[in-house]
Amino acid sequence: MPISLRRLAALFVLALAASCVPRTEAQSPSPSPAADPAADPVHALASSRPFEYGAFANGGFGTGNRDTYKFFDLGVHAGKVLSPVFGPGLLRGQFEYGVEIVPFWQAYTPQYRRVNCYLPPGGYDTCTGPYPTGGTYTGLSITPIILRWNLIHGHRWMPWLQGAGGLIWTNHKFPPVGPIPAFGHLGTSVFNFTPQFGIGVQYFVRPRQSISIGANAVHISNASLGDSNPGVNASVQLSIGYTWWK
Numbered sequence: 001m002p003i004s005l006r007r008l009a010a011l012f013v014l015a016l017a018a019s020c021v022p023r024t025e026a027q028s029p030s031p032s033p034a035a036d037p038a039a040d041p042v043h044a045l046a047s048s049r050p051f052e053y054g055a056f057a058n059g060g061f062g063t064g065n066r067d068t069y070k071f072f073d074l075g076v077h078a079g080k081v082l083s084p085v086f087g088p089g090l091l092r093g094q095f096e097y098g099v100e101i102v103p104f105w106q107a108y109t110p111q112y113r114r115v116n117c118y119l120p121p122g123g124y125d126t127c128t129g130p131y132p133t134g135g136t137y138t139g140l141s142i143t144p145i146i147l148r149w150n151l152i153h154g155h156r157w158m159p160w161l162q163g164a165g166g167l168i169w170t171n172h173k174f175p176p177v178g179p180i181p182a183f184g185h186l187g188t189s190v191f192n193f194t195p196q197f198g199i200g201v202q203y204f205v206r207p208r209q210s211i212s213i214g215a216n217a218v219h220i221s222n223a224s225l226g227d228s229n230p231g232v233n234a235s236v237q238l239s240i241g242y243t244w245w246k
Helices: 002-019 041-046
Strands: 051-062 070-081 093-114 131-151 156-174 191-193 194-208 209-219 231-245
Touching: 041 194, 051 093, 051 209, 070 131, 070 231, 093 156, 156 209, 194 231
Parallel strands: none
Antiparallel strands: 051 070, 051 231, 070 093, 093 131, 131 156, 156 191, 156 194, 194 209, 209 231
16 A cells, blocks of 8 residues: 555656646746636636535555554545635735545554553552554544645646644544553543645646645644543645535
């Protein structure tokens, strides 16, 4: 899986770089506000501040001491362009606010056996017998704050940058702690926060339909609200989806 994800990441970077190459006047003069939706869907939509909605799939992997973790999820995305086109040079674009709901979220972690130890007041250390933990975690996620900047340059390619924050619920406390946690630690938490930063590009296959490709760096942490907070300092999430614009 890591090999295929790296190949997808390389293709994504090439596509994003190609979409950001400045156009000369000889190649493509600046379109008027009444751009032809068939030939120039990016500028045609930019003038209307549209809504957008779509579905996507994510695949990813952890880094550092979580490099054995893998992720996969399926979700839906909705957004609204809120500003006119403005800004200098390559930063010229529009602000969009979005949300995402992921009803199917999974993490795949190594399995191992764990021991929990307790220190009752005035008593002796008490430890449970080893029991299995880790493996597959299933849950759902919502990202209610997505602040995206759409770069308005190409006719069919529209790169974007974004910052976002969300929440994940899992059916077991995630991530597993071990193999021997600190005294009194029962696990982590079934709730984790997901601050993240991403880049991506929309490629318009039709005047109001596009393929979306993105890459997000996602931090997973319970903000010390759980029994302990080992978290996943950084994971790389690569996504592909289909978007409709209204």
